[in-house]
Amino acid sequence: MAPQPGFSWDRMRAELSGLPDGQGLNIAHEAVDRHVALGRGDRVALRLLAKDGTRREVTYGELAMRTNQFANMLASEGIGPGDVVVVLCGRDLDLYVAVLGALKQRCIVSPVFSAFGPEPIKARLQLSGATALFTTRALYERKVAALRSELPSLTHVFVAGSEHTHPDDTIPVAPRLDGADQHFVIGPTDPETPSLLHFTSGTTGTPKGAQHVHGAVVAHYATGRFVLDLDPDRGDVFWCTADPGWVTGTSYGIIAPLVCGATLVVDEAEMDPARWYDILAGEGVNVWYTAPTAVRMLMRAGTDVAGLDRARPALRLAASVGEPLNPEAVRWGADVLGIPFRDNWWQTETGGIMVANDLSLPIRPGSMGKPLPGIEAAIVSCDDSGTPHRDADGAVQLLAGAAQGMLALRTPWPSMFRGYLNEPDRYAACFARAGGITWYLSGDIVRRDADGYLWFVARADDVIKTSGHLIGPFEVESILMEHPAVAEAGVYGVPDEVAGAVIHAVIVLRPGVVDDEELQRSVVAHARRRLGAAVAPRRLIVAGDLPKTRSGKIMRRVLRARELGLPEGDLSTLEGARS
């Protein structure tokens, strides 16, 4: 769909302030300082709900001051523009101050999910080349300290909290922040200056570091306005339930709502239906952005949960992202909350929402909606395995009208990723030409109906979406194979009514190893210790061998089909198959 009349990215950019004196565009300035300059300094920016039930409000004015102090502290410690700062924290004030303060100092911020085990954390610290880590004492001691010798580029570990003692080789932040200057002038920030580094998973190889730029804030602002209906003049109360360790929790759990002048509700605790209804009601949430797993957990909990009857009045809009939302869940929202969930689609690589059941459209339950203004989507012709058909020059073919194929987006748009860190070939492989235009190939197979709505069909690769988190099978297989009893491993997702998919693994044991319950528990324990509960397999199956292609690639879809009793599909490339 062509951009709608009247919309342009330039117009959206013009609604932002830019740095004073034409010094560029910086996310933290637009998210925080701009509101202070516009007289909104007393508006509540963050409403932080701690696990113990305490509640704390931080105004835009206080957030500006604290992020200035954080930026000054980084500068005084020699952490400067272009340095990678990994943020590994629970959802409390420290995290938000660190992310925004580091963006002011023009560092490249990489938020990492604090529930990861040591292995995914080590991989992200190593791949990013981080010079600084901002974390808590508990997370450092549990997940990082033992790896420190393997992280030579990591020169600064900042530890939050007010404790007087701190682990060796770490820098306690509280005393430095207390003495830091409350004023900070953000340096010149060209819109193409790197801002955030989000790791995402592919089928093979290590996690990919998707690089984003400060200019992406134009898309965060536009989608905050059009999809989430946030109005800077009105000052909405907004709650995004995603953790900032994932891209949704940064783009829409920090940046977009603050740029749109909202009061951002932050809940430190884990999902709990009664608590969530209390928050919706007690905090007067107007706009709520959540995920299918959470919606399905609320559906499971039923309608007799305390607080549900009070949750409705303030809520104006509920949106969902992370994986396709089942039509029943969309309707459940309408029946129980009084408003249907509006599903939308985007990826780490797109940086912001690209396709949505936005407010201008009638919802089609089960559909991801239509491309937003400024975004042109196309359907690329693919073979049965989800690989795009290409001509001799490598160009792909776009399908017209109602069609099924790979979802592609016309480049560029402001929040498009600008590279995979240190992997130019992997980045280049994400793009293809068609009709003289360069398109980003999303890897998602979708169907477009006659009215232009898009419907998710499948991933073209083997990545697993579990509880909305993208997990690469290779990362999990590699850790399983480090167990002394495991010779080979194949990892795949199987459907689960709450999590969307759960991770299962088939392992082949080394010769002479006896399969028993104790051994299997030892392998699962190993995986959980190294990867964390969210990434480790929930079920382990021991097999004599793994189905592989003739080139030696594990056929994970065959493992999944075997477990589920489904047809195994095209096996012509299976090793040992008759040709």
Next chain:
Amino acid sequence: MTDAPSVRQLVADAVSRIAPDVDPGDLDADLHDDLGLDSMDLLNLATAISIASGVEIPERDLPGLRTLRQLQEYLARRLERGPDHDKEVAP
């Protein structure tokens, strides 16, 4: 069924199946914050204990069950009240 050793054993068996990385003797550590169980683990743990004990554990009770000791005490309390209060789970 209601004596303490069997309740302890039942909880220990369930946790070592769902999260074998956890020491079942670590009774007072927070299952989520300290031991790293996620919400799906906690649901699976409650389900495993329900099946093994015949005591239904409603999801609304889960937020109050944050340690293995709390799980043991909860289960002992529910078992003492007798089966009439609980929906029996088919063996």
